[in-house]
Amino acid sequence: MRRVVLTGIREMEMVNSLTPEITDANDVKIKLTTIGVCGSDIHYYAEGKIGSQVVQYPYPVGHECSGIVEEVGENVSNVKVGDLVVVDPAVHCGKCDQCVSGRPHTCRNNKFLGCPGQLDGCLADYIVMPDFTCFPVSGKMNPTQAALIEPLTIGVYAVNLAQIQNNISVGIFGAGPIGLSILMKLLADNITNITMIEPREYRLEKAKEIGANYLINPEKENVETKVMEQEELLLDVVFEASGEQEAVSNAIKILKPGGKLVLVGIPPEAQYTFNMDLMRRKELTVVNVRRQNYCVEEAIELVVSGKIDVEKMVTHNFTLEETAKAFELVEAYKDGAIKAMINL
Ligand SMILES: [Zn+2]
Ligand SMILES: [Zn+2]
Incomplete structure (x- = not known):
């Protein structure tokens, strides 16, 4: 073969x-x-x-x-x-x-x-x-949809792990397939106050088409300032799906005290540095996501039902x-x- x-x-x-x-x-x-x-x-x-x-x-x-x-x-x-x-x-x-x-x-x-x-x-x-x-x-679905279930499960699992309540503000760094999977799962769960932060304009456009309501290009705009224009009290949960140090640093700045940082992206090097002073003062929770656990059936259901x-x-x-x-x-x-x- x-x-x-x-x-x-x-x-x-x-x-x-x-x-x-x-x-x-x-x-x-x-x-x-x-x-x-x-x-x-x-x-x-x-x-x-x-x-x-x-x-x-x-x-x-x-x-x-x-x-x-x-x-x-x-x-x-x-x-x-x-x-x-x-x-x-x-x-x-x-x-x-x-x-x-x-x-x-x-x-x-x-x-x-x-x-x-x-x-x-x-x-x-x-x-x-x-x-x-x-x-x-x-x-129930075509072979392309079936092959996309695996990346979708990562988004489904990340959102489930974050244990999000309704009416909260969410940020996502990275509008690649995983960031978009997170976005689609959030929308399927009726969480709609979502800011997408992504340096590539065409990916921001895709996030907008899918349903992100605020878009920030970190190469053109100050992420913290832009978030504060929309959400004065800052964000409840931020998903990092780019694997970039700069995204992690910005995520800590735009989370409100008691907020949650969910790390999904794979960094090219094994290490990130965190501003511990800010993390500690805000008492942020960091959630690590390892692939997915028991989310295949839910991901299939979300696609079959037309929610995603x-x-x-x-x-x-x-x-x-x-x-x-x-x-x-x-x-x-x-x-x-x-x-x-x-x-x-
Ligand atoms: Zn994969
Ligand atoms: Zn085992």
């Missing part, structure tokens, strides 16, 4: 590789239909690592996908051959302290699709995954052969890129 592998910094190739086969009674073999290009894939592509996770070449990348069930192991009952499935890229062990206490997303033995040293990525014709990672959606039009973030479509072009475009923010999809 065909598979796309990273071969160096900003280098990738399509290779011929063995088709994975079912080896366990709970395995599902999936013929991939659609794969999303994620910001984390771009970190591996452009930097060869995320924090301590370093790529060994050749490396098969990709984790956001949907596909058609091709074959199932004898114990599989939740999906059948021919089903369109959403694939949850995280394979937890089910046995460790984290799994047992309801935290499979921080499983000690977690294996994630397209994560160095864990599972081969899904930029390929086929993958084999355990049944519990497969969610059937035939007749997840395809609004898609700006480009490519074939598997054009994967390198897709990565180049997304990394450089070329041509108004937000979300690029690979279609098989």
Whole structure:
């Protein structure tokens, strides 16, 4: 089968590789239909690592996908051959302290699709995954929507973790796919007082189209001053979805005392610095978000019910052969890129 592998910094190739086969009674073999290009894939592509996770070449990348069930192991009952499935890229062990206490997303033995040293990525014709990672959606959504469930779950989980009450003011740094997923989940929850802070005008426009009511370009305007014009008392909750130090620093300035900073973005380096004087005086709460936990079904429901039009973030479509072009475009923010999809 065909598979796309990273071969160096900003280098990738399509290779011929063995088709994975079912080896366990709970395995599902999936013929991939659609794969999303994620910001984390771009970190591996452009930097060869995320924090301590370093790529060994050749490396098969990709984790956001949907596909058609091709074959199932004898114990599989939740999906059948021919089903369109959403694939949850995280394979937890089910046995460790984290799994047992309801935290499979921080499983000690977690294996994630397209994560160095864990599972081969899904930029390929086929993958084999355990049944519990497969969610059937035939007749409910199309393959593109199904592949967008994974990034959407991150937004859903981040908002759920923040435990937001109604009638509050919210800020989001970064109008990429994760920032927009947060925005869409907030709107679905009827939280509408939302400020989007993003330096790229075309992304601000997209946030406006989806429903953000205040827009700030931090390269043109003073974030704190602009927020105070709208919300004199400042914001209750701020989501950081850009991975930028400057966004974190600004977030602390625009949160009101007792406010909450939710860190979702992946910084290129492992460290942030915080203004502790301000954080302490305001008694801010910092919430860290690790991927998602038990949010796949909710994300599917939000799309099926029409509360979220997840395809609004898609700006480009490519074939598997054009994967390198897709990565180049997304990394450089070329041509108004937000979300690029690979279609098989
Ligand atoms: Zn992703
Ligand atoms: Zn575990």
